[in-house]
Amino acid sequence: MVRYRVRGGNALRGTAFIQGAKNAVLPMIGAALLAAKGRTVLRNVPIIEDVRRAIELAEAVGAYVELHESERTLVIDASRLTSAVLPAEIARRFRGSVLFTPALLHRLGEAIVEGVGGCNLGSRNLDFHYLGYKRLGAIVDEGETVIHVKASGLTGATLYLDTPSHTGTENLIMAAALAKGTTVIENAALEPEVLDVIDMLTKMGARISGGGTGFITVEGVDELHAVEHTVMPDRLDAGVFAMAAAITGGELSLVGTGLDLGVVRYKLEQMGVEFARQGAVLHVRCEGPLRPINIITDTYPGFATDLQSPMMTVAALADGNSYIHERIFDGRFALAAELNKMGANVEVEGSRAVVRGRTPLTGTEVTAHDLRSGIALVLAGLAAKGETVIESGYLIDRGHAHLAARMRALGADITREISER
Numbered sequence: 001m002v003r004y005r006v007r008g009g010n011a012l013r014g015t016a017f018i019q020g021a022k023n024a025v026l027p028m029i030g031a032a033l034l035a036a037k038g039r040t041v042l043r044n045v046p047i048i049e050d051v052r053r054a055i056e057l058a059e060a061v062g063a064y065v066e067l068h069e070s071e072r073t074l075v076i077d078a079s080r081l082t083s084a085v086l087p088a089e090i091a092r093r094f095r096g097s098v099l100f101t102p103a104l105l106h107r108l109g110e111a112i113v114e115g116v117g118g119c120n121l122g123s124r125n126l127d128f129h130y131l132g133y134k135r136l137g138a139i140v141d142e143g144e145t146v147i148h149v150k151a152s153g154l155t156g157a158t159l160y161l162d163t164p165s166h167t168g169t170e171n172l173i174m175a176a177a178l179a180k181g182t183t184v185i186e187n188a189a190l191e192p193e194v195l196d197v198i199d200m201l202t203k204m205g206a207r208i209s210g211g212g213t214g215f216i217t218v219e220g221v222d223e224l225h226a227v228e229h230t231v232m233p234d235r236l237d238a239g240v241f242a243m244a245a246a247i248t249g250g251e252l253s254l255v256g257t258g259l260d261l262g263v264v265r266y267k268l269e270q271m272g273v274e275f276a277r278q279g280a281v282l283h284v285r286c287e288g289p290l291r292p293i294n295i296i297t298d299t300y301p302g303f304a305t306d307l308q309s310p311m312m313t314v315a316a317l318a319d320g321n322s323y324i325h326e327r328i329f330d331g332r333f334a335l336a337a338e339l340n341k342m343g344a345n346v347e348v349e350g351s352r353a354v355v356r357g358r359t360p361l362t363g364t365e366v367t368a369h370d371l372r373s374g375i376a377l378v379l380a381g382l383a384a385k386g387e388t389v390i391e392s393g394y395l396i397d398r399g400h401a402h403l404a405a406r407m408r409a410l411g412a413d414i415t416r417e418i419s420e421r
């Protein structure tokens, strides 16, 4: 059992190094398995638990993988894939396991998905993925726990997503990349991580146009080759560090190539946080009291649902009532009860929450129900009086690399502990 222990009260100051993006590297590991020859090199890989699980899963299907931790570099040789089974004990531990299906389909003619994990956020359907594979010519047997997808070659088709699913778009692009003929994906996701995956696939030889427009066209090719690619910076990790500066009255320089916080920056600015771009560095500081805010989560370029929980912590520390409307997931307010244990006043009704601030927070034992509620509780701990203990730290480690070390370097009093339990 991993737990984080945070003693609040220190302002965070210094340079925060933003990790590579979790939600880009996971599909890229899946994409690397599409190359039947050569070695793929991924750089700026975040050293997070989800990446470790993705490596285990790639090895389970026969790929050779080297993780060079201090270089944050992953080398993947998928020339010999030996198993189409995504075993439950690994696949159920992270969402990214779903991104291995297209490579197994193309390389081995089938994928046996024994489970898909990820944060527990209410319904997390995969119907767009499976309907899309069917439209491309696959046979999908959906058993109670195991899903079997089979195809002896896919053929391009027009696909439509009811909502622009992030991993759904990535999976269907990967499936279409080696299909015969043209595929059009309508209502495709616009997230920057999806565009980074398209960049990598394009280098691999895929013919993809329309990324970022909502209408993606993929002209199938016969093969894809191994390439080197640098993973984009993690805007969620960056958002959390900006919020840490905001709630502790600190001042941070965020370093991460081409970092763009988008709407999160504008929302924090409305709350009184100051940002300044100095060349490649994004400077963030906050001196005065925080103002309340209204947030509506949405697909990109809307406010990212993954930053909704951390923003709830910031709202609890703002003077006045903030309003949050969660529109992506139907079960993403588990944080409210934990924040309330620390003295916050958050009231949830359906998909909406009212956060009545500012309430002084006091450290106590709290539970991370998912990755982002975990990091939101770390933020609360940084601003609370006394000591906050957060379990399970594993959920935080799924998505944030070396969190305690990076925050300690900025002046935070935070430790990561491992116990037998």
Ligand SMILES: CC(=O)N[C@H]1[C@@H](OP(=O)(O)OP(=O)(O)OC[C@H]2O[C@@H](n3ccc(=O)[nH]c3=O)[C@H](O)[C@@H]2O)O[C@H](CO)[C@@H](O)[C@@H]1O
Residues within 6 Å of the ligand: 023, 026, 095, 096, 123, 124, 125, 126, 127, 128, 129, 163, 164, 165, 166, 167, 168, 305, 306, 328, 329, 330
């Ligand atoms: C590994 C990864 O990249 N995870 C991200 C990805 O998850 P993920 O790709 O799983 O999220 P989706 O965009 O697919 O899901 C969003 C919503 O669409 C619904 N839906 C989705 C697919 C489908 O086939 N049918 C369906 O109904 C889901 O139930 C959910 O309510 O995008 C989410 C939304 O930005 C982020 O919170 C996750 O961090």
Ligand SMILES: C=C(OP(=O)(O)O)C(=O)O
Residues within 6 Å of the ligand: 094, 095, 096, 117, 118, 119, 120, 306, 371, 372, 399
């Ligand atoms: C929901 C998240 O991740 P996943 O889709 O991997 O569960 C997240 O990163 O907040």
